[in-house]
Amino acid sequence: MTGDSPQPSVEARAISKAFGGVAALDAVDFEVRWSEVHALVGENGAGKTTLCNILAGIYRADAGQVIVDGVERDFRAPAHAIDAGIGMVHQHFRLVEPMTVAENIHLGWPETPGVVSQRTLIDRTERFMSEMGMHVDPTAKIWQLSVGEQQRVEILRVLARGARVLILDEPTAVLTAKEAEELFAVVRELAASGLSVIFITHKLREVLAVSDRLTVLRQGIREITRPTEGATAGEIARLMTGEERLLSVEHRVVTGESTLELRGVSALNDRGITALHNVDLTVRAGEILGIAGVSGNGQTELAEVICSLRDLQSGSIAVDGADVASMSVRAVTDLGVGHIPEDRIGMGMVLSAPLKNNAVLHNYWTEAFSQGLTLDRQEVIDFAKRLVEAARVQTRSVFATAGQLSGGNQQRLVARREALAADRLLVAAHPTRGLDVNAAQEVRATVLDKRDGGCAVLLISDDLDEVLLMSDRIAVMYEGRIMGVFDAADADREYLGLLMGGHTPAEASR
Ligand SMILES: Nc1ncnc2c1ncn2[C@@H]1O[C@H](COP(=O)(O)OP(=O)(O)OP(=O)(O)O)[C@@H](O)[C@H]1O
Ligand SMILES: [Mg+2]
Structure with a gap:
């Protein structure tokens, strides 16, 4: 009927x-x-x-x-x-x-x-x-x-x-x-x-x-x-939500050593088409560089090349001077690089595994958790409990599987875990996607804490409001190219919007 x-x-x-x-x-x-x-x-x-x-x-x-x-x-x-x-x-x-x-x-x-x-x-x-x-x-x-x-x-x-x-x-x-x-x-x-x-x-x-x-x-x-x-x-x-928590962010102008350096980076996407064209980028310790752009303009590939999840066609990527392009994913993690992936479920978690295992997904091999070949169970459980509490993941226990969490709770767990892993560099791809207003503010606060603690942050988001709120500097990406890099103070919403839509700087300033 x-x-x-x-x-x-x-x-x-x-x-x-x-x-x-x-x-x-x-x-x-x-x-x-x-x-x-x-x-x-x-x-x-x-x-x-x-x-x-x-x-x-x-x-x-x-x-x-x-x-x-x-x-x-x-x-x-x-x-x-x-x-x-x-x-x-x-x-x-x-x-x-x-x-x-x-x-x-x-x-x-x-x-x-x-x-x-x-x-x-x-x-x-x-x-x-x-x-x-x-x-x-x-x-x-x-x-x-x-x-x-x-x-x-x-x-x-x-x-x-x-x-x-x-x-x-x-x-x-x-x-x-x-x-x-x-x-x-x-x-x-x-x-x-x-x-x-x-x-x-x-x-x-x-x-x-x-x-x-x-x-x-x-x-x-x-x-x-x-x-x-x-x-x-x-x-x-x-x-x-009841009340919305407000977040005020002070933008910084950071000088000094760069933690992440990309020079002339080109890479292909999954379909074999060039997704990154000759990208130059620098992120310094203690700053957030926001990548503004409509999804699908190379942002995914950018995060992946930095974390050694995708091969380069040309160019170089260094974290604290170390060439990461030739390293394994694990070696990059060991440098102190955290990655909140866009695809948290496919890349960030094992849904069928308990939260305690998901909590140590990228560092179970480190000394803190294993002695020789055995995983120190109590350490893992304690760590997972602290993580769940800090991330305010709603769950009965760390023995529940990741698949039993609501979508937003899965995401909070991954975001907090990666923020903890990131001593030097945090690559955060759409960290607040799918989160409600308050949970999004919590994740943003976590990212800001990392910055204030001296970590370099590369923030990828297709939400321009979020990029403007969080970033100290902003780079616009369009069709795999960097269209311009701006200090937060000079960033104009409409101008960025034009660049994101494919206007050249010359066209956009007209
Ligand atoms: N299979 C499950 N086992 C245990 N608890 C579950 C399961 N599915 C959902 N829950 C719990 O039930 C509650 C509601 O979850 P639900 O997935 O319906 O939330 P939601 O409104 O869809 O949230 P989100 O916006 O994060 O997706 C949560 O506390 C969640 O942890
Ligand atoms: Mg849901």
Whole structure:
């Protein structure tokens, strides 16, 4: 039933769910209508993902009912929810990287013919994409796609299985501003065609831009459901967080020795295309150099070459005078380099492993934790406990797996661990992505502490406000090139924006 029907598409009634005795959801009511985009907001750990996992058949509620299109349901597996028309795109993608787009869309789809040629898969995929008005090269392998394209494949995968209620868990956390705009258009289009979309986000601007109604969760309790029209960002923020902690940052002009030096650095991306062109950069001890730019302009590759995770085509990179390009990742870590990676889940953690192991992921081999070949267990546990406490990770114990943490809590753990590891240099890629307002301020405060302690910080962020807030100097990156470097005092928002959009300094100053 779609269109003008006043009937809700999905309803959660008095849903409760606890993990190990801790309530993640406490008698939550939630109702979504056909043809609406419903924003679901709340701080890290508020219960957003848990609620949607229950609607999508991944978890079972301890109490309460799930009603789909007027019929009470008891999902015992995601397949049951999909049969009832509910599909979810997760915070972290679940595509099979070495396979093509067409293969991923057809994988495990009951309608996929048993024996099928690549040609047929590709034709079917192309037909479905044009029906949906969303396009990605069906022959491309997943690992070759941008994150935005991967997300489109995830959405297509779910829609191909007949989802009428689409749940998107923080879909824009990984997207560039342009990709996010494209996603909003897709989401509005799907709602206009009668579907329901549940849209989880921390970004209040997005709530206001894309949703018809919104629900705020706070510590497992529903605060409010209301029409978006007439709501203000300030009001939603207050409902989510109580008070916002403010951060004031004093910018510095630092002279003296450089900790990190890049000279004429060029490197390729995963697709073999030049992603860094002749990059020169210097970061001094005790300063934050912010890299401003739209994601996908070489920032990922920049962080990777510095941490020795990617080969150079030419040029040199030195940390405290030591040539890191020829070193192993471990040797670079031993120099005192910390890296908060963009892809925290793929690169920063082992989800199936307990927090205590994740806490020492990069330094378990050091003397502090191992004697000979054995890992000193008590030391590791104590260290992990201190880390969890310092990072304010919400968890029952350090024996819980990283996969059991909420997305934001996973991130806090990685950010704090890497900040601790960074004695000389911290490379922080989008350190506050996916964090709620207060958690983001905590991570920023951690980064500022490192700077004040004399560490050099390279901050990569596609949030220009964050770059302007945090950086002592700012470099703009566009298509793998440094377009200019500015002292914080001279940085002009509009001018930086023009450079980020590909204007040359000459064009931008006109
Ligand atoms: N599988 C699990 N095992 C144990 N605890 C869990 C599990 N999943 C979630 N939790 C806990 O339930 C609470 C709610 O988590 P949830 O993932 O729903 O939060 P969220 O609102 O999606 O947060 P974020 O914005 O950080 O993604 C958290 O305290 C989290 O640690
Ligand atoms: Mg979540």
